[in-house]
Amino acid sequence: MSFETQNLRNVALLGHTGSGKTTFTECMLFEAGDITRMGSVEERNTQSDYTNIERERGNSIFASLTHAEWKDSKINIIDTPGFDDFVGEVVSALKVADTGIMMLNAQNGVEVGTELIWDYVSRFETPCLFVINQVDHEKADFEQTLAQAQARFGEKVVPVQYPISTGVGFHTIVDALRMVMYVFPDGGGKPEKVPIPEAELGRAQEMHNALVEAAAENDEGLMERFFDEGSLTEEELTEGLRIAIAHQQLFPVFVCSAVRNMGSGRIMGFINDICPSPADRPAARLEGEEATLPCDAEEDTTVFIYKTMTEPQVGMVSYFKVYAGTLSAGDELINAKNGTAERFGQLFIAEGKNREAVPRLKAGDIGVTVKLKNSHTNNTLNIKGIDRQIRLIDFPEPRIREAVQPLNANDMEKLIKALHQIEEEDPTLIVEQSAALRQTILHGQGQLHLDLIRYRIEKVNQVSMEFARPRISYRETITRAADSMYRHKKQSGGAGQFAEVHLRIDPWEEGMADPQGLSVRNKEVEELPWGGKLAFYWCIVGGSIDAKYANAIKKGLMQRMEEGPLTGSPCQDIRVCIYDGKMHAVDSNDMAFMLATKQAFRQAFRDASPQLLEPVYQLDILCSDESMGDIMGDLQTRRAMIMGMDSDGHYQKITAHVPLAELYEYSSRLRSLSQGRAKFHQEFLAYQPVPGDLQAELMKAHEEATAEA
Known part of the structure; x- marks a missing residue:
């Protein structure tokens, strides 16, 4: 069956690991009748965690696509991993989702994974619901979890439901939107609807009024009617909430116990009735221009691949969203990046590892195909004659x-x-x-x-x-001027080799004055392939070296600088002045001058107080007050220079400059120090001098390695 765009709902299940996303997926599929028995993570038989490694580990690692038909909608469900190491799976899911469902563990409240993912929810401007899960756990605390969510994500976080009690005896949910109470049987499933008890009516009415106000705020007509009549009809409330959620003006909060199948059906009904379809979301932004593409089945067909995987016995499996038009099995589309034609021989809708062939998919739908030859993640494919590219997913930098x-x-x-x-x-x-x-x-x-x-x-x-352990890309430079000369002379019958080069080297700085005592005839400042610069000054007076050898001399310098004298690392930011020398009418040639230059440079370099440089990174760490002391202490052991400390929301922010050599396995160490409640960003800052004792160690190690070779 092919669903119209307005009847599609694309949701991504988000949250810290252990918040119950995979179990909630099972709930949704069971409630919709797509499966006859709920699987469990412990029994390793869920629909979404189907790969061998996920079942071995008992955790989601890949974003998994399933779907459920609910009333008149098809809900595409992307179950994402909670570990920050697999944030790429979350980012790609948010690219194609029209609603996020943020799962919160009622035992632990708002965890670090929730906050990390929220950054991407905000970046994608994705409408989002909160679901406080595991309220049946003996340590569940609904009120504290709700308060944390409101404190950390703002006043737009508004509860729709609350439990009468939490813990092992949980079985009732008060729904303030419908002003009814759901009482669930012990085994979960379909609840009984009963009137809200008198003792709870005050709180329920207060929550209901907050929802009505949130719905009315986004429409002047609804606001006037609300002021005039003090309430809204069910249809008006539904429309107002749809607008508020679509524009991220409201983040409603629901309650459930996924493992006992209590509350999922109501959430699915809300997704069907109120959450935005792909057509309700802003038009997709196109790459390299201000133009946008509305999600319309009548448009020319455009497809975006948000994820690819290789499967045994299958090959390349491509997950895609139809951004415009209608894609039919057998259609041929053109890859906007490389111009190759790809035939979509078969189209599937997914239920984890199981796939069902379908004849077509309309704008807004998410599907699967196999064996595309030259198309991968982040590629856009269009019907022939159309040239447009969906804006690429901006994946996070490696850490x-x-x-x-x-x-x-x-x-x-x-x-x-x-x-x-x-x-x-x-x-x-x-x-x-x-x-x-x-x-x-x-x-x-x-x-x-x-x-x-x-x-x-x-x-x-x-x-x-x-x-x-990766090696470190050091650099070599000098700290003062030095002069040197070298004569290369070789005679072995017939034509010989002769070249004599006198040169001066000194540290290069932008805008520095010409060298004293030398007459500069020509100067070039070369950007080196490995970074930094070589300033090459030709200061020959009287023709002691013919200018035709200048290129050979410069080439010799570049070759010598590519493998410096201290540790074999590239040299940078050096000025070399060629000011004297000798040549022979017969025996001089380019090779002779290259060899003479290399030796002269090597001698001068060692006399110019050479300095080894190491890459230093700026580290921005966000952590809790509790772990700040341990993190600071660890940084001190890594030769870090603390540049500042400040508060950033409920985090403490530490800014430090740390050598790359000291950041090996830092990600794991930070996770251990903070119990996973810290995050960091690193960015290359500059090359800076290595301490003298460490420089001596590195030089000695290089000499020993060279001798062994």
């Missing part, structure tokens, strides 16, 4: 790096191929083959993220691999 290598050196090519395949599926992973470090570096979201990559490589690709 952890590990070097990777196969246990068997012969498997290196196979490993690299597998890594790049996963990189195409997972944009939060960056694979860097660093020639300078002579390592393959993986950049990911956290240790758990990279451990998953290793699991997939070893299980699927049959390549054993290991992680190693």
Whole structure:
């Protein structure tokens, strides 16, 4: 069956790990009649956590697509992981969802995962509901969880429901929108609707009035009617709430026990009746221009791939949203990025790992196809003749790096191929083959993220691999001026080699004066491929070296600077003045001057008080008051320079400058220190001098490694 755009609802289940998203998905599918028995995470038989690693770990790792038909709507449900390491799955789900359902654990209140995800909800401007789950737990505290949500996410968080009591005896929910109380049987399921008890009417009416006011605020006509009559009809209230939620003016709060199937049906009814369809959401923004694309089945067809995965015996599986038009099985679309044609031979709607073939999908719907050849995550595909691209998903920057290598050196090519395949599926992973470090570096979201990559490589690709500490990309420079000369002379029968070069080196600074005592004939400032600059001054007077050798001399400098004398690291920010030398009419050539220049530079460099530089990053850490002391103490052990401390909402913010060499496995350490209640962002700041004792250690290690080689 093909659903019209107005009858579609795309929801993403969000929240900290352990908040009950996967169990709530089971509830929704069971209530809709899509499954006859609710699975459980403990029994490893849920619809959404279906991969081997998810069932082994008992946690969601991938965003999983399911769907439920409810009344006249099709609700596409994306169950997302709660671990911050897999935030890319959350971001891609929010890209195509029209409503977020933020699950809160009534035992633990608002957890750090909730707050991290909320940043993305705000960024995508996604309408959102809160569901306070697990109110049947003996340690559940509905009132405290609600108060935390209102304190941290604002006064727009407004309760629709509340439980009469929490804990093991939970079985009643007061619904202030419908002004009725739901009483559930012990086994959960369909509740009995009864009048609200007299003792609860005051609170229920107060909550109802708050909802009516929120509904009326977004429409002048409704506001006037509210003032005139003191209330709104059910139809007016529904319309007002729909507008308020769609514009993020209201975040309603519901109650449930997913494990006992109490409350999910009412939430699904609310999604059906009030939450926005794709057509009610703002038009999609297009890449590189101000133009937008409305979600309309009558438009030319445009499809956006928000997620790809490789499955055994299937190959590439692509998850997509139809942003405009109608996509039919067999249609051929053109990839806007690479211009290749892709045939959508089969279209499916998903129920976790199970898929049902459908003939077509209309604008706003989410579907699955297989075996697209040249299309991946973040690609837009259009009907032929249409050139538009949905704005790309902005995935978070990596926060952890590990070097990777196969246990068997012969498997290196196979490993690299597998890594790049996963990189195409997972944009939060960056694979860097660093020639300078002579390592393959993986950049990911956290240790758990990279451990998953290793699991997939070893299980699927049959390549054993290991992680190693990444090398650091140091730089070398000088701190004072020095002069040097070198004569290269070689005679071995026939034509020989001869070149003599006199040069001066000094630290380069933008806008510095010309060197004293030298006559500058020509100067070039070269941007070096590895960063920094080389200032090359030609100061030859009287033709002691012919200008035709200038390029060879400069080439010799570049080659020598690419592998510096201290640790073999690139040199930067140096001025080299060539001011004298000698040549031979027969024996001088480019090679001779290159070799002479390399030796002269090497000698001068060692006499110019050389300095090793290391990459330093700015670290912005958000943490609680309780963990701040431990985090500060840990930073002190990492040669950190604390730049400031301030409050940021209910967080404490620490800003520090930390050498990259000291940030190895910092993500895991911070999680341990804060019990997962801290987050950080790191950004390259500058290259700064390495302390003298550490520089000596690094130089000695380089000398020993060179001697062994």
